[in-house]
Amino acid sequence: MRPMPDDIPEPQAVCHPITRSAIFLVATLKPGVESANTVRALCADVAALVRAVGTRAPTGELSCVCGFGSEAWNTLFGAPRPANLHPFREVGDPARRAIGTPGDILLHIRADHMDLCFELAAQLMARLGDAVSVVDEVHGFRYFDLRDMVGFVDGTENPRGREAVDFAIVGDEDREFAGGSYVVVQKYLHDMTAWESLPVEAQERIIGRRKLSDVELPKGIKPSSSHSSLTTIEKDGQEVKILRHNMAFGRPGAGEFGTYFIGYAASPEPIEQMLENMFVGRPPGNYDRLLDYSRAVTGGLFFVPSAPLLEALADRSPTSPAGQSSSPA
Known part of the structure; x- marks a missing residue:
């Protein structure tokens, strides 16, 4: 296991326990200086908004994780950049493909009550206003005893406690961005009619x-x-884990049944390797048979800065002393 120094900045709510409800918002940044200024200004206020909404239900475990895509980082903050931040890497063939879809900003809102998630999402979107366009919004729920939509327990091998921090949080390997995390999100839709026609043993x-x-x-x-x-x-010779906070979602009336995959890690490499194994196969051709019944319809990679860095990013721009030039994505 990768050792984690004791003096890392406080992470965002990456390692918080799984709650009963979640809202996942992915947005793109609209062009213009005012749009960038609006997003940067929100960076300083996310924590305060969480506290304000959370006081209405102190035991509700409300939290929000805010992340940024590769191109958005250039536009909003410039250099320096997180060492491993890059656009989502698509893998697979047309029959089974992990696709990349537009996304500059990720908001992962969690609580034990959906009303808390809803209120915080509304407050955040009111602050962002016309600066962004929401391209995907999913309202997730915990399905019975942490099961996914296909009926199996999800996240069994999740690291816990200090191990979760060691696997999910950036340390000395990128000291300027220590306390941060990389997150990959994908929305999967399931063919439940075909899946439920299989015997349990299959x-x-x-x-x-x-x-x-x-x-x-x-x-x-x-x-x-x-x-x-x-x-x-x-x-x-050592297992490399990621931290999953997946949620079920769906609209039975529309025949929509899905799982929202969200995986946090200290580097995108293990998640990208998992996707390679699933969609291409290990060895090639020996792909994940779950993909015969599930398809990915979104995909994005984001960097989640530490809590103090998120607040400090409000004062950074591509032309500020901390970010004098924008490096390519």
Whole structure:
């Protein structure tokens, strides 16, 4: 495991426990100086807005994580840049593809009550006003005992406690951006009619776990193409984990059933490797059979600055002393 120094700046609410409700907002930045100024000004006030709304239900566990895409970082803040921030990398072929979609700003709002999420989202969007265009909004919910829409427990292997910080938060490897995190988001839609036509045993082989107990299938039974096999990443003989805060969403009346994937990590590399394994295969062709029933319809990569850096970014611009030039995406 990558050791984490004790003096890192305070992260945003990346490692907070999973709540019962969430709103995911992805927006693009509109052109113009005023739009950039509006977004930068909000950076200083996000924490205060969370506190103000949260006081209405002190036990509601309200939080908000704010992240920025590669091109938006150039436009808003310039240099220096987080070392591993780049546009979302698409992988796969037309039949199974992890696609990249527009997104400059990510707001991950969480609470145990949807009314808190809703109120904070409304306050944030009122502040952003015409400076951004929302390109995706998902209202997620915790599905029974942390299950995803296909009926299996989600996030079983999530790191916890200090381990979550070690895997999800940037440390000395990029000291200027220590306390930050990289986050990848994807919206998956499921063909539930086809999925539910499968016997439970076939579903378990696709996922790699028992559906009821969540116990991992024995090595002799679990296929190498199972979801859990292909999303297990090792480096130098050690497993590299990511922190998932996935949520179910859907509209039964419209036949929409989905899972919003959101994964935090100290580097985008392990998540990108997981996507490569899933969509291309390990080895190529041995792809994740869950993708025969699920398709990704969005994809984005963002950097989440530490809490103090997020506030300080209000005073930075591409022409400020801290960001005199914009490097290419």
